[in-house]
Amino acid sequence: MIAERTSGLRGLLPVVTALAVGGCAVTGGGESWFEEVAAERGLVFEHRSGHETEHYMPEAMGGGAALFDMDSDGDLDVYLVQSGSLIGPPGEQPGNRLYRNRGDGTFDDVTAGSGADDRGYGMGVAVADYDLDGDVDLYVTNLGRNTLLQNEGDGRFTDRTEASGTGHTGWTTGAVFFDYDLDGDEDLYAVNYIYWSKESENDCYGPVGEPTYCGPRSYNAPAIDVLYRNEGDGTFTDITTEAGIDRNFGNGLGVLAADYDEDGRLDVFVANDGSLNQLWLNQGDGTFRDMALVRGCAADQDALAKAGMGVTTADVDDDGDLDLLVCNLYEEGDSYYRNDGDYFTDVTALAGLGVTPRLFTRFGLGWVDFDNDGYLDLFEANGRVKYQSNLWSDDLYAEPNLLFRGSAGGRFEEILPRGGTIEPLIATSRAAAFGDLDGDGGIDIVVVNRDLSVHLLHNTAPGRGNWILFDLPGAAEGTVVTATIEGRRVRRDLRRGYSYLAANSPRVHFGLGAAGRIEDVRVRWIDGAIESFGIFDAGQRVILRRGAGN
């Protein structure tokens, strides 16, 4: 396969040299957990960074994805964020694409006439029913003005950016909708990376003298994020200053909204690239306070403010609170911050994530139970931002992805073949969005690759266990579902905003292993109300409506 793509030994060099990296073979042994089926399923999309000769930093960062039910027909549709060109005239970008799920995990491109083809130099996307009209809307982050696309419910989207007041201009990367003030509608947190313009671009060179992308620190221009309060009438108010969000700043990328101190209010965690992370604890009075340093998730055990890219959160160790994982640049391990109640402890090495990840530059990631054994696994979508001497392909930035099997207590072991596909997918990957696209109970992945076709990784994990999916119509980010599986109490949250530049399935997925049913299912809604829904048999998607429980 490799030899077919190249000619002669010179061509062979990059790939075979790369085999030595990591001390692990990348093929052979083990079964694949995924097969790449994007084209055959109708997901035809090629991301374009616009890179020609100059190295403009935004080219290295973009490519977002959302999995959301745009037409309320019960399956997940796909929205892919395009970048374009930084050289051509603004407004002439190729535009984002919208794909409707036919119901079986195959897709039709329905972009034309939908109004969803935002033509900014795109980065990422957040989703929510911001106007509470029953369908899911999109917020697209760009280099330049962001765009709020209101879902009209009939396959069309209307640009409501100006009317809503959410058209922040700058370089926004991650974004998340969440109800910080518990008033019933979801507010919006938009993460900004750096203040950047073509004029402020620097010349940077790698260790062998080759021109390359600069790191964010070289611009010395970390940006302040933006918090918008949803006023409930279709408009938002920028409350960044009054909420105290302008009290700190960083080169922000990944973002999460979750209740880390278990006080019933959603906090915000921002992964910063080369500057200290932020943990904005919600004070309950409309303000936030950055407590990352004191709580222990600002830097790693080496005090290093690492290059935080993607983020994910879940109760990995079954102790009832939310742990945190941030992925980083080559030579920097992941940062697995175990929630110990009042503070986080960096237990990356103890979890088995100290070595292999640091050989790659990771972006999109998710703690997801791919094999339905009841324990969360880890997928990381990788791709460099700088030249390194060991190459995986002709694409200087391409790398394979990583897949780890999770086990009790939050420990991880790498699955080979690397990345979980029978032939490792070598690409410069950015967003990874997670959800069950074909209704078979296995969580699939959509990966956006820089200057390459999108990947749809259909879950084919061997010996996959039983499963159940819960749909919670109208429920907000951070809604908690707990249940008992063969005597073990497990927590899974409704969370769309995690990974990198991605919006993920809003459904709450439980892998059940060999268990045939799930018991004592309870939902803690975002306002703190708790409802019990009882027992369910495995192998189905169940709708849990508020008020239908006890």
Place this chain on the structure above:
Amino acid sequence: MADRQNHATAGLVSVSVLTLAFLGCADGGQSVEESAAVPVPGRLSEMDPDLVRHIEQRSAVVRERPEGMAGWMGLGLLYEAHEIFLPALECYRRAVRLDPDEPRARYHLSLMQNEAGDLESAVDNLARVTELAPEYAPARWRRGFLLLELGRLDEAAAAFRGALDVAPRDVAAQAGLARVALYQGRPEEAARVLEDSLAAGARHTYLHHLLGDAYRQLQQWDRAEAELMKGRESQAVWHDPWALESLNHRVEYYTLLNAAGGTSDSGQPEVAIPVMEELLRKKPDDRRALSNLSRAYLRIGRTEEGLRLLHRMRELHPDHFEAELNLAGAYEFLGQLERALDHADRSIELNPDYAASHRRRGSILLRQRKLDQAARAYERAVRLAPGDRLAWRSLGDCRLQLRQWEAAASSLENARRLDPENAEVLSKLGFARMELGDLKGAERVLVEAVRLAPGEARAANLMLAQIRQHLPRETESDDR
């Protein structure tokens, strides 16, 4: 266990694979026998020509005398210095094969194995290095840190203790031991190790970060916060002369230029200038070389030469703001403020979003006593770069001079947040708070200012004396 087997197998595979791979990269026409022995990286054509020349020269040495261990070391160090890790690893492997009892080659081999993610082999090699060079503590603590990364905590602790046996005040080993204790849930022990180390005079700020971690686990929040602030953005980088050896083998243009720039910026422009001059001879039009060398000249008072280079840079790169910005700085330094302001304005015209240009403009205007305009320039600078501590401090200065006490206090608070141990900032913040009538708040920061810089705290002490005259009366008044 299965993993370890994979690692071992891949390690064996990698030698032959690399050897094969290098064939493909060698110059065309070479025989298999000749080139198979010499690891050459891919994409030579995209590398700095000087680096390629050195690679060729050193490769020729090992090709001519493949049994010479020093030749392999030289080529390995050249690769390592330029982050060409896998060929470096292979060179060190050959060196070790030729002289298994030479500790430095084995040490560098372990460094490269770490880079390649083969920690198990790196740990084994470091164990052998400690046998060969028992007094070299970094080999011991480096092994400890790798074992920590592998989660082998007891072995890590033993390695750190071994380092302390040969170097009882080794800070890296003390930090390592503290980290093991933290991992094992013994924060009291970690705190004791770190407190002892700091009490004994260790100055590494990372120790404060770790001590903050320990206090956090002990739920001593105030102490934790204080230590974490002191250790903020510190780095766990330790003195290891053997690891630094490769730095002397840097030949690539930009690597050298960056290193020389760093040397100049850290206060040794005289050392950096000859290197920079040599580099500029190689690329006479290079903007970065012109910029770095002109700054170094200006730093040591070779003003004419600095200005000449900056004007040349301006001619060569008329649309780039950097020459204008540097000229603004140079003329401000010379006291030619109008001329400096013109260049700052031109720099902003060329790149309105560059914070340092606005800061420079603010600085010039402040010297011209145009305080309102200076404040506006600094405001623009901090909006573009909220982490610019210098701009916040200068904005605070401006506002103090404008007698805008509240705004001054706010700016200086930001400066303090970014630079918590800057006595001057604290002193000025104390003054602003005094003027706002917040005597207790002023006293707190002034006491801190005096603590941080007792020798330069005259103004702070005077203010403290004034405050303390007033504070009792205030208290009495409160009592009444």
